[in-house]
Amino acid sequence: MIEQSRPRARARRVPRPSRYGSALAALAAAFALCVPAALLAQGPARAVPGEAVSPAPEAEAALRLREAVDAVVRIRMRALRDATSMELLGPDREGSGVLIDSSGLVLTIGYIVVEAASIEVTLSDGRTLPATLIGFDTGTGLALLRTATPPGLRPIELGDPVALEASQPVLLASAAGAAVSYVASRRTFTGYWEYILDDAIFTLPPRPDFAGASLIGRDGKLLGIGSLFVADAARPKANVPGNLFVPVSALRPVLGDLIANGRRSEGRPWLGLHTQELQGRLVVMRVTPGSPAQRAGLRRGDIITGIGGEEVGGQADLYRRLWASGKPGVRVALQVLQGNRMLDIAIESMDRFDHFRRANAL
Numbered sequence: 001m002i003e004q005s006r007p008r009a010r011a012r013r014v015p016r017p018s019r020y021g022s023a024l025a026a027l028a029a030a031f032a033l034c035v036p037a038a039l040l041a042q043g044p045a046r047a048v049p050g051e052a053v054s055p056a057p058e059a060e061a062a063l064r065l066r067e068a069v070d071a072v073v074r075i076r077m078r079a080l081r082d083a084t085s086m087e088l089l090g091p092d093r094e095g096s097g098v099l100i101d102s103s104g105l106v107l108t109i110g111y112i113v114v115e116a117a118s119i120e121v122t123l124s125d126g127r128t129l130p131a132t133l134i135g136f137d138t139g140t141g142l143a144l145l146r147t148a149t150p151p152g153l154r155p156i157e158l159g160d161p162v163a164l165e166a167s168q169p170v171l172l173a174s175a176a177g178a179a180v181s182y183v184a185s186r187r188t189f190t191g192y193w194e195y196i197l198d199d200a201i202f203t204l205p206p207r208p209d210f211a212g213a214s215l216i217g218r219d220g221k222l223l224g225i226g227s228l229f230v231a232d233a234a235r236p237k238a239n240v241p242g243n244l245f246v247p248v249s250a251l252r253p254v255l256g257d258l259i260a261n262g263r264r265s266e267g268r269p270w271l272g273l274h275t276q277e278l279q280g281r282l283v284v285m286r287v288t289p290g291s292p293a294q295r296a297g298l299r300r301g302d303i304i305t306g307i308g309g310e311e312v313g314g315q316a317d318l319y320r321r322l323w324a325s326g327k328p329g330v331r332v333a334l335q336v337l338q339g340n341r342m343l344d345i346a347i348e349s350m351d352r353f354d355h356f357r358r359a360n361a362l
Contacts, residue, residue, distance in 0.1 A: 064220030065171055071099040071156040072214050074122040074175030075112055075131075075145070080357050083115035084290060095211035096174040097121065097145065098222060099155040104129070104147030105259075107251070108212040109227050110136050113143050115357045122175070123151050135258030138352040139268065140197065140250045141227060144258050156214065159221025161201060161247040170223065172203065172243070174213035181205065181215075184233040184242050190316045192274045192285065194352075197246060202233040204242035215245045222248050268323045269330050269349035273298065277314050291355065296347040298336065305342070306335035322349075 077093045079086055089111055097108030106121060113119055119131045129151065135144035164170075164183055172181040181203045189200040201215060201224045213226035224245030233242025254264045272291020275282050284302040287294045304312055308325070312318050325332055328351035336343050 061218055061220075064218075065216060067154060068156050068214075068216050068220040068222070069171070069173045069178055070124045070153060072124060072173045072175060073097050073099060073106060075106070075108055075212060076120045076122070077113050077116045078118045080115050080117045080359060083357055084288075084355060085111070085115050087289075096176075096209065096214070096226070097212050098214045098225075099151060099153060100158065100222070101155050102150060104131075104150050105155075106131065106145040106147065107222075107225060108143050108145065109225055109246070110138075110141050110143035112212055113145060117359055119145060121145065121147055123153060125153070127151070133358075135262045136353065136356075137251075137254050137258055137264050138270070139264060140246055140254070141195070142225060142246055142251055142258075156216070156222045157220070158248050158251070159217050159219065159223045161217075161223040161249055164201060164217070164223060169218070170203065171216040172207055172210075172213055172226070173216055174207070174209040174226070176209040179207065181207070181243075184240065185235060187236075188316075189244060190319070192276055192315065194270055194273060194319055194322070196316060196319055197244075197250070199247055199249070201245040201247055202230065202242050203245060204233045204240065206233070206241045206243055210243040213243075224248060263353045267328045267351035267353060269325060269328050269332060270352035270355070271322065271332065271347055271349055272355070273304075275304065275315055275318070282312055282314060282318060288355075292347050292349055296345050298334075298345065298347075299338070303337040304334055305337055308333055309335070325349075328354075
């Protein structure tokens with residue numbers, strides 16, 4: 001995920017009273033459409049002596065959402081001078097994140113903050129705090145920061161996106177603002193940088209400030225973290241642009257490891273290849289500088305035909321068989337058509353986490 005794209009969101013400061021107001025009202029109204037007709041038919045609640053009056057469902061939804069979006073933060077980062085991600089992501093990066101505990105733990109997407117020399121987090125009340133990268137998961141692309149001091153703001157609660165279905169309204173909240181979005185589809189996403197995300201959340205319409213944005217449900221809980229712009233949000237190969245979100249369910253299995261050790265306990269073998277499926281062939285489009293693949297002699301234009309002596313069936317097949325071959329450091333045998341020569345190339349894999357530069361050990 002790190003090498004996919006540079007975060008393009010540019011946050012702007014908006015007066016807080018109107019920062020999310022219209023979006024919250026619109027989403028609350030959209031959620032109200034999901035309220036059972038029988039409940040709506042009851043009409044407005046009437047005051048009864050000695051009894052509290054329950055607010056309308058849309059008012060309750062707006063209140064929950066207002067509390068949730070106050071946890072959204074802006075992130076600004078300056079990369080290390082020798083960052084391996086500099087070529088694709090640049091030296092200065094900006095995006096969003098969200099507070100997930102009261103101590104100042106911030107969840108975001110990793111490519112904004114990996115290989116950081118310095119990180120600043122701007123809170124919804126306008127304060128800016130320095131922050132440190134404390135955990136990065138190359139498997140999901142998610143990252144954790146911690147602010148230098150507790151922010152004193154209410155964190156968002158992690159939700160359960162398992163029941164999130166196509167056409168459901170959600171709130172997409174970033175440091176640049178918030179707007180109603182809709183779930184376009186749920187499916188597996190395969191990226192060209194040795195990445196598979198099971199049960200990804202695709203949304204539309206597309207937003208340019210997707211990097212690290214929060215996807216918030218009707219209950220005010222966090223459902224996903226923004227990762228990419230995609231051209232096929234509705235279904236594969238369909239020209240329906242939108243955004244891809246990493247579901248928070250992917251965070252739960254590795255959250256303890258990220259906080260305690262800065263990384264997941266069991267890494268995957270990584271080669272450093274960018275591939276694309278073209279006319280039934282798996283073609284190398286880029287080889288990451290300094291990666292195992294580059295050291296083994298692979299280059300742009302090579303065609304991968306097999307792994308371990310067996311024919312390869314595409315990107316997902318290559319990745320899953322690579323990860324099933326053993327732990328990082330395992331030697332991986334690829335069959336490669338390089339020019340007019342068929343080669344057997346042995347590559348000593350590594351954990352991708354160890355490829356990135358760090359100002360201090362996580």
